[in-house]
Structures are given as structure tokens and as C-alpha cells.
Amino acid sequence: MSLLPLDEAQARVLRLAPPVGVETVPIRDAIGRWAAADLAALRTQPERALSSMDGYAIRFDDLPGPWEVIGESAAGRPFGGRVGPRRAARIFTGAALPEGADTVLVQEEAAREGTRLTLAGEGPPRPGSSVRAAGLDFTAGERLLPAGAPITPAAAALLAVGGHGVIPVRRPVRVAIAATGDELVPPGSPPEAGLPESNGVLLAGLLDGLPVERIDLGILPDDLPTLTAAFAAVDADVLVTTGGASVGDHDLVRPALEAAGGTIDFWRIAMRPGKPMMAGTLGGAVVLGLPGNPVSAFVTATLFLLPLVRRLAGAADPLPRRRLVPLGAPLAANDRRADHLRAALRDGLAFPAPAQDSSMLRTLARADCLIVRPPHAAAAKAGDSVEILDIG
Numbered sequence: 001m002s003l004l005p006l007d008e009a010q011a012r013v014l015r016l017a018p019p020v021g022v023e024t025v026p027i028r029d030a031i032g033r034w035a036a037a038d039l040a041a042l043r044t045q046p047e048r049a050l051s052s053m054d055g056y057a058i059r060f061d062d063l064p065g066p067w068e069v070i071g072e073s074a075a076g077r078p079f080g081g082r083v084g085p086r087r088a089a090r091i092f093t094g095a096a097l098p099e100g101a102d103t104v105l106v107q108e109e110a111a112r113e114g115t116r117l118t119l120a121g122e123g124p125p126r127p128g129s130s131v132r133a134a135g136l137d138f139t140a141g142e143r144l145l146p147a148g149a150p151i152t153p154a155a156a157a158l159l160a161v162g163g164h165g166v167i168p169v170r171r172p173v174r175v176a177i178a179a180t181g182d183e184l185v186p187p188g189s190p191p192e193a194g195l196p197e198s199n200g201v202l203l204a205g206l207l208d209g210l211p212v213e214r215i216d217l218g219i220l221p222d223d224l225p226t227l228t229a230a231f232a233a234v235d236a237d238v239l240v241t242t243g244g245a246s247v248g249d250h251d252l253v254r255p256a257l258e259a260a261g262g263t264i265d266f267w268r269i270a271m272r273p274g275k276p277m278m279a280g281t282l283g284g285a286v287v288l289g290l291p292g293n294p295v296s297a298f299v300t301a302t303l304f305l306l307p308l309v310r311r312l313a314g315a316a317d318p319l320p321r322r323r324l325v326p327l328g329a330p331l332a333a334n335d336r337r338a339d340h341l342r343a344a345l346r347d348g349l350a351f352p353a354p355a356q357d358s359s360m361l362r363t364l365a366r367a368d369c370l371i372v373r374p375p376h377a378a379a380a381k382a383g384d385s386v387e388i389l390d391i392g
Contacts, residue, residue, distance in 0.1 A: 003270035005375075006303070006338045010319060012265055013279050013304050016286045019314045020237055023171045027160055030151045033169040033211045034314035039145045042163030045137040048078075049097040053130040056088040056110055056117055057101035060127045067117040073098055088117050097131055104130035138162065148316025170211070170314040176236035176285075177203050178217035180227065180244040180253060181292060186219065198361065199242040199290070199297045206301050211313050227256035231282060237312055239285045240305055243292030253289045254278060262287060270375060272337045273358035274300040286312075293358040299340045299370065302391065322372060322387040325350045327380055334377040342367035343388065350388055368392030 004012075022036045051057065051073070058067055067088035073079035075094035083089055083100035091097070091104060106129075109121035138144060144162050145155055151169065159167060177200055185194035187201065197219055204214060220230055222244065231239065244253040254264060262282035267289075269277055273296035278289035288305055290297045302320060310318035328349030331341075342353045342363045350371055353363040369388040380386060 003268050003275065003337065004266050006269055006271045009266060009269045009271075009277075009279070010303065010307065013286070013288070013308055014311050014318065016265060016279065016281055016308075017237065017284075017312060020170050020173055020312050022168050024166050024168050026166055027156050027164055030167050030169050031153055031156050032209060033151050034310070034316070035145050035147050035149050035151060036168040036170050036314050037147050038143055039159060039162075039164065039167060041138045041140050041142045041144050044135045044139045045161050046132055046134055049134050050132045051091045051093060051095050051097060051104045051130060052132050053104055053106045054092050055104045055106040055108075055130060057083055057091045057098050058088045058103055058105050059083060059085065059101060060103040060125075062086055063124045064119045065117060066119075069112065069115045069117050071098070102131070103128055106130055146316070148314055150315065170312070172211045172213045173238060173309050173312045174213045174215060174236040175207060175238045175240060175309065176215040176217055176234050178220050178230065178239070178241045179292075180220045180222065180241055182222045184219045184243075198294050199292070202294060202298055203240065203242070203301055203305070206298070206306060207309065210306070210309050212309060222252055224252050224256055224259065227252055228259040231256055231260040231262065234282065234285060236285050238305070238308060239282060239287045240290060240301075241288070242290045242297050244289070257282060257287060257289070270337045271299075271303075272339050274303070274340075275337065277304065279304070291358070294361050295342070295358040295364050298364055302370070302389065303340075320389050322389055324385045325369075325388055327352075327371075327382050327384050327386050329382055331371075331373065331380045331386075333379040334373045334375060336375050338375055339371070339373035339377075340389070341371040341373065343369050343371045345369055345388075345392075349382075350386060 067086055070087050071079040071081050072090040073095040074092045078096040079089045079098040083098045089098045103125055105125055111118045111120040144158055179197045179200050183195045184197040187196045215236055220227055241253050244251045262280050264280040267278040269275055274291055276291050277300045280287045290300045307318040326349050328351035341356055343350045345368050352371055369390050372387040
């Protein structure tokens with residue numbers, strides 16, 4: 001069976017399910033999620049021209065003065081009168097510019113005795129100086145955020161200023177996680193009991209910060225009826241398993257999925273680590289069968305599970321972003337599989353770990369990026385640019 005190219009495999013996974021349903025939540029609770037619709041401004045910001053400095057609101061045509069100070073404008077307490085010829089109003093940062101005024105004379109450039117104001121300092125202001133025009137940031141009806149955009153803290157603040165108190169987002173994605181293997185025991189078991197199960201902890205940590213509802217299926221044995229029953233009972237948007245997705249006598253995830261009524265979309269990807277990853281569907285759930293080796297599980301979760309959850313949650317751009325950095329050490333030429341090498345960043349250089357066995361969690365824990373080597377990449381020397389995925 002030929003190996004599926006990585007980019008094609010990612011595209012096929014993202015096509016397996018549409019985004020989940022929409023709910024409306026308070027804007028504070030929307031941070032970390034994605035907009036489920038285009039969001040337009042409900043008001044203009046600022047609604048009126050405002051002062052950006054403390055000083056005096058004047059008419060530019062009245063320069064070089066003098067002026068008579070006739071009132072005061074503070075944020076939330078605007079001056080109710082009009083600034084006419086040779087008149088000025090004391091104004092503070094964020095306060096509305098009074099009617100008739102078009103320029104702010106900053107207080108460092110002004111001299112005042114009683115109500116008499118004169119020009120001081122190095123020179124007169126320019127027309128409209130220190131004034132934030134109405135609508136400088138945005139106007140009512142203008143799109144603030146497109147559907148599928150992330151609701152970052154800054155985006156949430158923008159929407160709040162734009163008049164929104166609640167916004168539509170996708171509901172949390174239900175993700176069921178199962179580890180398979182007779183050799184596995186819960187973390188903290190006595191050393192002689194078996195191999196501590198670590199992928200569940202790893203996947204739960206990777207999903208933290210995403211809008212998900214985790215469903216822990218625990219450790220499932222290498223038993224076809226047990227696996228089939230467990231899979232058939234799953235009520236989730238995503239079922240992710242670790243281990244048992246290869247072709248050995250005890251690799252039963254694929255036959256159990258099919259026995260439960262599921263279908264396989266693809267299996268085996270031209271990547272390292274993570275070649276035996278499987279993708280399919282079961283009822284309304286997308287199924288990802290990740291390898292059991294913890295580093296393979298981490299890499300495939302980074303490249304497939306997290307983008308899938310982001311897409312289900314409404315993200316327009318769910319794939320992880322790569323960036324270029326120089327190598328700190330040489331790399332040999334690559335074969336037909338895309339490599340994802342654990343590496344550490346030091347002084348802006350990416351240093352690949354000397355040992356890359358997919359069972360070695362220590363090298364993963366010490367890494368803060370993955371060096372991405374495309375299929376058939378030529379040998380690279382120290383200083384050459386390579387693509388990385390940040391994982392720290």
C-alpha cells in the first residue's frame with residue numbers, strides 16, 4: 001500500500017466533518033474560541049472626536065491666540081457649550097472635543113493666568129493636532145471580525161468596544177480519548193504492574209486551552225469484542241485512540257472500528273514519526289487512530305487532532321504555522337517520508353536531538369520545536385534555513 005502524502009492526509013481529515021453547532025456566549029467566555037459568524041460594529045468608535053492629550057480645545061484659525069477659557073471637558077463629562085472665536089475649553093485625555101473646536105493645544109505648550117490662555121513653548125500646533133477623529137478606529141456596520149477568526153483577548157476587547165456583549169461561537173467539541181493495549185496500566189501503578197499509560201495525559205494536555213469536552217474512555221484491552229462495544233457506545237464528535245492501529249495480531253483498532261459500523265478513510269502516511277496513523281468515521285464522529293509510541297502520538301496529534309478540533313470549533317485556519325530558522329547542526333538527506341525532528345532552540349538556532357527514536361519521551365520533553373523535513377530533502381548544513389513547528 002502506498003503512503004499518503006502528509007498535506008493530502010491533513011486535508012482529508014479536515015474534510016471528514018463540518019463545524020459543530022453554534023451557541024451564544026458572553027464575550028469573556030468566548031476568548032480562545034472562533035467566531036461563528038461575521039461580526040460587525042454596533043457603534044462607531046470613537047462616537048465623537050476626542051482629545052488624545054491634556055490641554056485646551058481651540059479653533060485652529062484663532063492661533064496664535066490669546067483665548068479666554070470658558071469651560072472644561074473631561075471623559076464622561078463633556079463641555080456642553082460651544083467654543084467660539086478666541087475661546088478655549090480645558091480638555092483632558094479621552095474627553096469629547098467641544099462643538100466649534102478642531103484642535104487641542106497641549107498643556108505643555110500653553111500658559112494660563114486665570115481665564116486668559118496664551119501660546120507658549122516651541123511652536124503652534126498643526127490643524128487637528130491631538131484630536132482623535134470620530135470613527136478613527138471603526139464605524140457602525142463595519143466588519144470587526146470575520147467568521148472563523150480566533151477570539152483573542154485583543155479581539156474580544158475590540159468586539160466589546162464595538163458594542164457586543166455576547167457573540168456566536170461553536171459549542172465545545174466532544175473528544176473521546178482511549179488508550180489501547182494489554183501492557184498498559186494507569187499512571188502511578190507499581191513498577192511491576194506494567195507500562196504506565198502516558199498518551200492520555202499527553203493528549204489531555206495538548207487539548208487544554210481548546211474549547212473541548214474531554215471524555216476519558218481509559219485503557220481498553222486488546223480484545224476485539226471489548227473494543228467494538230466501547231467504540232459503538234461512543235457519543236462524541238471525535239474519537240481518538242492511541243496504539244493498536246498497525247497490522248500486528250494484537251492491533252485491533254481497525255477491525256473493531258469496522259465491526260462497530262465505522263469506515264476507514266485512510267491509513268499509513270508518508271511521515272516520520274507517525275506512519276501508521278489511521279483516520280475514519282463512526283456515526284457522527286471522526287476517528288483518529290494514533291500510534292502508541294508517545295512521540296508518534298504527540299506528532300500526529302499536533303498535525304491532525306489539534307487541527308481537526310480547531311476546524312470543528314470553527315477555525316478558518318486550523319493548521320499549525322511553520323516558520324524558518326537556521327540550523328544549529330547539519331542534517332542528512334531525507335527519504336520519501338516527511339520528518340519531524342525534535343529540536344531545541346538556542347540563540348535563534350534549531351539543534352536537532354541526537355536521538356530521535358519515537359519511544360523517547362525525554363527528548364520530546366526537552367524539545368521546544370519540531371524541525372520539518374519534507375520528503376527527499378537534500379542534506380543541510382549548519383546555518384541553512386529549515387522550517388519548524390513551535391511546541392514549547
